[in-house]
Amino acid sequence: MSVRVAGAGLAGLVAAITAARAGEAVEVFEAKSRLLPSTGPHTEAVRNYGGIDALEELSAYGFRIKPFGEVHKAIRRSANHENVLRGKSYYLFMRGREDYCLDQMLYKEAADLGVQYHFQTKAPGNAEIIATGPPKNDANMLAAGFTFSAEGANLDRDTVIALLDNTVAPGGYLAITPGIEYHSIYSGSWTDLNYERVLGLAEQAFHRPWIREILGASRWADKIHGRAYYARDPIATAVRGNGRFVGEAGGFQDAVAAYGFRCAVITGALAARALIENLDYQSLLRDVFKDEFEQSFRYRQKLDRASNDDFDNLVKALGPELTIDQYRRLRGELRAI
Numbered sequence: 427m428s429v430r431v432a433g434a435g436l437a438g439l440v441a442a443i444t445a446a447r448a449g450e451a452v453e454v455f456e457a458k459s460r461l462l463p464s465t466g467p468h469t470e471a472v473r474n475y476g477g478i479d480a481l482e483e484l485s486a487y488g489f490r491i492k493p494f495g496e497v498h499k500a501i502r503r504s505a506n507h508e509n510v511l512r513g514k515s516y517y518l519f520m521r522g523r524e525d526y527c528l529d530q531m532l533y534k535e536a537a538d539l540g541v542q543y544h545f546q547t548k549a550p551g552n553a554e555i556i557a558t559g560p561p562k563n564d565a566n567m568l569a570a571g572f573t574f575s576a577e578g579a580n581l582d583r584d585t586v587i588a589l590l591d592n593t594v595a596p597g598g599y600l601a602i603t604p605g606i607e608y609h610s611i612y613s614g615s616w617t618d619l620n621y622e623r624v625l626g627l628a629e630q631a632f633h634r635p636w637i638r639e640i641l642g643a644s645r646w647a648d649k650i651h652g653r654a655y656y657a658r659d660p661i662a663t664a665v666r667g668n669g670r671f672v673g674e675a676g677g678f679q680d681a682v683a684a685y686g687f688r689c690a691v692i693t694g695a696l697a698a699r700a701l702i703e704n705l706d707y708q709s710l711l712r713d714v715f716k717d718e719f720e721q722s723f724r725y726r727q728k729l730d731r732a733s734n735d736d737f738d739n740l741v742k743a744l745g746p747e748l749t750i751d752q753y754r755r756l757r758g759e760l761r762a763i
């Protein structure tokens with residue numbers, strides 16, 4: 427009898443690899459005809475704000491893929507203020523179809539372990555692990571933007587920028603992240619979920635002089651169109667019938683800033699472990715995440731109501747410059763993005 431995983435996104439592939447490493451036969455069912463992240467190719471950043479190094483934490487769940495880069499300068503901007511955070515604040519991974527992308531590396535690792543893939547195949551209703559990504563009708567966050575060529579652009583490889591401004595990214599932030607061949611720029615919105623409208627707001631922002639400078643003589647490569655789903659208490663609904671829900675299928679997503687990568691890896695690994703070792707998946711989840719989701723949910727409610735003055739105050743409170751250690755201490759009080 428094999429372990430059946432629905433969905434070949436990040437959470438599903440981590441679950442498949444965890445089960446296959448333990449010697450289980452694994453089948454992965456993927457609705458798409460080929461392996462791709464849920465949106466166009468783009469950079470994803472894993473926050474390194476915690477007490478332990480973010481990569482060390484993920485490696486404890488069997489995640490062994492190395493990032494292509496590290497961020498040592500994270501700039502937060504609001505309408506009238508700017509804060510520069512110095513120190514190792516994020517690890518960078520590329521998502522997409524090129525060999526250097528996380529998706530392809532995980533796909534290959536799983537295939538080498540003997541995992542059987544069924545593309546263009548909807549998962550059977552009784553799959554043990556459900557990793558189908560944000561449910562179509564429940565998505566509550568939207569990303570809209572572009573990748574642009576690194577060639578011709580003026581973005582340092584170790585720098586990310588977040589602009590907190592409702593006129594550009596309603597209730598969220600515009601993110602600029604460096605990639606290998608292509609960088610990413612997109613508005614992440616929580617309060618307007620209309621793709622065309624949010625893309626239009628992001629495009630207007632591209633005319634701002636400092637963004638124009640970063641875009642330089644680069645060329646647009648592809649569109650980014652993503653959705654996310656966070657739940658207030660995803661652990662309560664993590665087991666339904668025969669299925670253990672992982673990643674965004676279960677609402678395991680950071681409601682504050684949409685950093686769902688960490689949740690996808692941890693839940694994918696824990697669900698596979700729970701299944702194989704006959705452990706209680708929900709207890710494992712509570713031990714790791716504690717009240718993290720409830721706290722993020724409450725802060726998200728505040729952010730959804732934040733005005734540009736509130737965003738200004740938030741960035742101003744951080745001061746013009748901080749080290750990562752100072753930020754870690756402050757973050758508990760400010761819960762800044």
Ligand SMILES: Cc1cc2nc3c(=O)[nH]c(=O)nc-3n(C[C@H](O)[C@H](O)[C@H](O)COP(=O)(O)OP(=O)(O)OC[C@H]3O[C@@H](n4cnc5c(N)ncnc54)[C@H](O)[C@@H]3O)c2cc1C
Nearest residue numbers: 433435436437457464470471549559652673674685686687
């Ligand atoms: C533009 C963008 C930028 C992001 N940036 C960051 C970032 O910087 N940092 C961070 O931490 N997170 C980021 N995230 C979030 C992160 O990518 C996600 O939280 C994570 O990848 C979710 O993985 P998943 O496996 O749960 O879902 P998905 O990646 O959505 O995978 C689900 C898979 O299931 C398949 N599927 C769906 N239905 C079925 C079915 N019935 N049968 C079979 N297969 C099915 C889908 O085709 C898909 O391949 C970003 C997301 C987007 C969209």
